[in-house]
Amino acid sequence: MSYEILSKIESPADVKALSAEQLDQLCDEIREKLIDVVSVNGGHLSSNLGVVELTVALHRVFDCPADSVVFDVGHQSYTHKMLTGRFNEIDTIRREGGLSGFPKRCESEYDAFNAGHASTSISAALGIAKAKLLTGDPSYTIAVIGDGSLTGGMAYEGLNNAGQHKKNFIVILNDNRMSISRNVGAMARYLSSIRLQPWYRRLKRGTERALSKIPLLGRPIGNVLKRSKSKVKHVMYRHTIFDKLGLSYYGPVDGHNMEELTNALNTVKQSKDPALLHVVTKKGKGYKYAEDDSAYYHGVGSFNIDTGEPISSDKNFSAVFGEKLCELAQADQRVCAVTAAMRTGTGLVDFAKLYRDRFFDVGIAEEHAVTFAAGLAVNGLLPVFAVYSTFLQRSYDQLIHDVSMQHAHLVLGIDRAGVVGEDGETHQGLFDVSMLNAIPDTTIYSPCYFDGLESALTAALFDCEGLAAVRYPRGSEGTKPEGYTIENLNYDIIGDKDADTLLITYGRLFNEAVEARQILQQQGKKLCILKLCRIKPIDENAVRFAADYPYIRFFEEGMASGGTAQLFRTMLDDLSYSGDYQITAVDDRYVPHASVKNTLKNLGFDAASMARAVQQSEEVSG
Template identity: 55%
Template sequence: HQSYTHKMLTGRGARISTLRTKGGLSGFPNRRESPYDPFTSGHSSASISAALGLAKAKELSGEKGHVVAVIGDGALTGGLAYEGLNNAGRFKKKFIVVLNDNKMSISRNVGSMARYLARIRTEPSYFRIKGRVEGALDHIPLIGAPLHHGLTSAKSLLKQILYNSTFFEDMGFYYYGPFDGHDLDKLIEVFHNVKSIDHPVLLHVLTKKGKGYPFAEQNPGAFHGTSGFDVQTGKAAPSGQTFSGVFGDCLCRLAESDGRICAVTAAMKSGTGLVRFAQKFPKRFFDTGIAEEHAVTFCGGLAAGGMLPVFAVYSTFLQRGYDQMIHDVALQRVKVVLAVDHAGIVGEDGETHQGIFDAAYLNTIPGVKVFSPSYYDELQQCLRQALYHTPGFAAVRYPRGAQLFRPCDFRLSGRPFDLYGGAEATVAVVTYGRLFSFACLARLRLEKRGISLRIVKLNRIKPVDDGAVRSAAGAERVFFFEEGIRQGGVGERFGFLLSQSGFRGRFYLHAIEGFVAHATMAESLNGLGLDDAGMERAILTECGAQ
């Protein structure tokens, strides 16, 4: 998110109005967009490791130049940052890390590092010594005032004397700062000085998140990654009800009657709908910072101790906790529920944030049960089922934003799958999540062309229910539409089970083959052939109009 100004300064200013739109500029640094973006990034805490690799490559190839890693203080809650710092401190070559310290990540920073940085910013011993020295100087006749004035310009030196054993220096860095990150002249001077140092350097700068725009300064969390809004008022259009909000409200209701329920987030309290839970149950709410690996294992520990932890996390960020899901939850055979938000296509955030991998990687973990509701009431039903009627590890995955079209005759069943439409139809569509809405719309359109569909809606995508396979196997042609990666996904698994059942018809799998660039969700789904128009087109291509 901190690359917009960088993009304008590196030849992309004329295209800044295309930011986060189809065919326009990415919202993040992107190697394919510009030679001035050396590394594509969208996930936190990775800059030090990536920059160290670039610096080492320069050294090995004999290339001149400097490599500078910029990392926010919020990103220092992520373990990868410390792995990078630990390795970089032994580099003993020119390498600069800029710590952009604005006391904010997506949600307010938490943990020991946040407190440590606060101490560096406002160390009482510094101000106590400074006050005593200034007071003594003011009482010296004639020369006291000039000496007092000279002390002002020596503040940074005094701080460096006081902090000659900072955490960063213990990691092998020369530490300089903190400096005012909005004082351009001072920063230019500092960079000019430190770039000649043949040793890893950490430059600590203090900035104000949203600087220059009052609404963002007053509410930095809301403006971290905002969509369109009125510049004059700072207000965005009301978003209405969302899956995240429904999840948060449901979890609050369940927690009122069950003191074992705990909510865990990785610096995404607002984004995952947990603000109200945090207010109502502060002792059972845990924000781990941007530390998904720790969050998963922490949930494993809570569960081993008899609690019912629910980890609310975006699909794209859950990827970081894959080993922990296997070793620290599934292998322990403990009750942990993942609330996998932003599952599927997410739109303008683009390829670094698409939630298209979770169904595939969860598919590989023994024992986990995965639910994928299409509607709000179904989400609540699945959450209760995951908490109280599913032994061991469970996940409930749901998309970004609001629910889509719902047939008026569709009713919740609570079963692992639902059969919707003509049971005698020779064409079957199998899908799950919000794609069910598009399948229903495609069914209405195809009926006008003389093609009837049976729709097999998977409510539980792992394990796939045998009854769902039998329901599809009765058709001559089976189309599986999946808003996820094809390789290892639910569709591939379903196709295998279908073949094992003795099915002799035709099976067509339509899923995502690669990374998906930024665009609106509607544009992305249409381009992938996963909306109602795409489904209709795919079925007509194989079946023809009758």
């Protein structure tokens, strides 16, 4: 496609110059480009297709970057990037050295605030708006938040304060009736009721206009009506929850009607009070497969545009986790599953169907999920909270206070542990081990293979007490080395026990370690590998075994500070170990987006880097 109009958009000023017909063509071209790029690079498709018109209208009505647009989560910002001078780079999105899949202040002056997790936009935008007020900046600040993000408590903390702001603050509620999994809870039902009764705002405005035209009596009657507690008031001035929080509510508006959107945005722009515009959109709009299954195409790998089929369909850890949990739930009716709006991503679709009464999707509310699960646990059930590593970070306080301190037995299924690749800094699962290592009486398993995951999940549920976690990477398992059968729960020893160097690792990196040993074998060198599966508490026998080696190299796909490698070193010190011990882990920094393969290489976690580190250390020490 030539992208006749889109290719000429260098800034939002170019959007303002387009005719109504050109705007429609621009939206069509944007959708074509979105589908084309995501089919190759992977990424967030459904959410971006749903906000095309809304994003175009925002840049037509407001003056960015003076006016600040803060996107919640930020996975829907691809159109925004194309309209703000980044169209020529959009093919690089989510690729190493290319555009981020989320807003990044260091990437463009049009990205007002970094994002990646849900429910933050209102708080961030309110802070920006307050700063503008204090510095005399008259520009607007707009938070764009989805209805799914309204299931997160932080959104209400922001709304609770937003109503006190004086002016030029707008919340756009992008209501696509879904988050990642289908929305749940009272807010979803409430928004549905508003969508079904869009007449009341028009009636309110019409009544005010009619009363204002009555000489002498009109305005006093209107004031009395506003102050009254009568049923008449509730007919004419029926408030939404947003009105009661201090934001003037407008809508709902058709989020795919450019004229209606533009008029609505111009209207809220004139509001003297902070305003909330309710926009109804269709997730996945313009691509049939995404419209039919917007959850699957929310975050998708590369796919065939014509068929919608994924390029790769290998079995993955999430699916194995879900299958095993169903098996365990069938055998024991106490087993429950909890998710924070990630039923599909964490492999719980079948569990939700088979064990409906024991499946709990609490929405995008990880803090609530943990404490809710703790409540299940203290009353005798066996809850498993399936959550991405990056989102587990949001519930740290609850893990300590509501689970660990009262010794509630909760199992965490930590998906996407370690490097996740193209989603980058905000989604890398590199902090969970350091976080959990600091919590007393916690058990952590980090298997490398599917059978190890199944064994670890069973042990975490039925053999452990208190807080237990099973962490596993995104994607499929690697190939087992020759002679390796079933992954043990505590640790395994592979290779040449009479070698000088012991390489220690866990999880996915074991595959790299096995390949590193093969590289060294070709050079006539020996290597022994200690593969941990239970990384907290570390088996003392594993430490005693390691203490006999003069050279130890620990490779950890996580943060060095507070990681398993540091704990292992402490345990070696207790045995008066005097050998050469070195750690390769993520050192005090955030890891940018790139493919998993390249990221592992960049961090020194790939087989070639491991082999080189072992060879160099022995040469230097020798």
